[in-house]
Amino acid sequence: MLPRRPPRSGQVGFLYLPPYRVQGISVAGEQTAVHIPELDVAFDVGLCPRPVLSAPYIALTHGHMDHVAGLPYYFSQRIFQKMGTGTCICHEAIASDVQAMMGGWVGLEKQCTPHNIIPIKPDGEYKIKPNIMLKAIEAVHTVPALSYVVMEHRKKLLEKYAGVPQHELRQLKIDGTDITQTFKIPLVACTGDTQIGDHLFRTEFTNAKVVITECTFFEEEHKKRAAVGKHLHIDDLADLLQVWKAEHIVITHTSRRTTLDQIREAIDARIGCDDAHRIHLLMDHRTNRLRYEKQVEELEKLEGCSFSD
């Protein structure tokens, strides 16, 4: 008898949630990296699936191995593939350890791979695109951890200047009068590994258009384990869904121990059909493929042409 071939693994999950693509791999304890190409950012880089390489920014949620181990490879491959120096944004409390990890590689390789490591304070913001900021929010995990929200800063004319002719507005600006106010709009939020807490009820989370959330435990008897590991349980998610207005919620960091069927069952039982339509599982490749095929079909109908992949 022939020995079996190794199992196929490492398939990248993919969802198109207009206008954003959410792509990556996330399995609790093994690896997590979730990339939003439209926003130039990937949350974590546990290993580095090829599409994640093209993210100019890695927003690191915390330093557990399954979230950070791919970072040196990410920095190195970006240089090898001539994609420019990558940037990692991380909690200020772990920045020196991340830096020290890169220092270890300098010793091993006898060369220094260019890399940027940017410490960020909780509630700090870092500009990743024009008018687009990455905001850090302190999370609660077994190690220093951050949740992130990508915020758009949209400038609007102050109401009292509505209807004022252009040349007068221009003069006001020249005179140094601030005629605008900035609206901060949460686009995509990511919980990272965390237990439930006030941070997840902040307006940045409740108003985000898309929330990428960890949910590691689904069985009733695993509530204690969720508390010990400082992770979210499906019951926590049920509470959060009451306040998160997001059109799309992407569940990541599911465990290999729990099958997709068990996860679906738990979602049906705890969350119900009112919210089920806005919940996606990043690693449910089959459902997500069918969903994408439907999106393609709808676009073809709309445009009256054939769209080949």
Ligand SMILES: [Zn+2]
């Ligand atoms: Zn994790």
Ligand SMILES: [Zn+2]
């Ligand atoms: Zn963790």
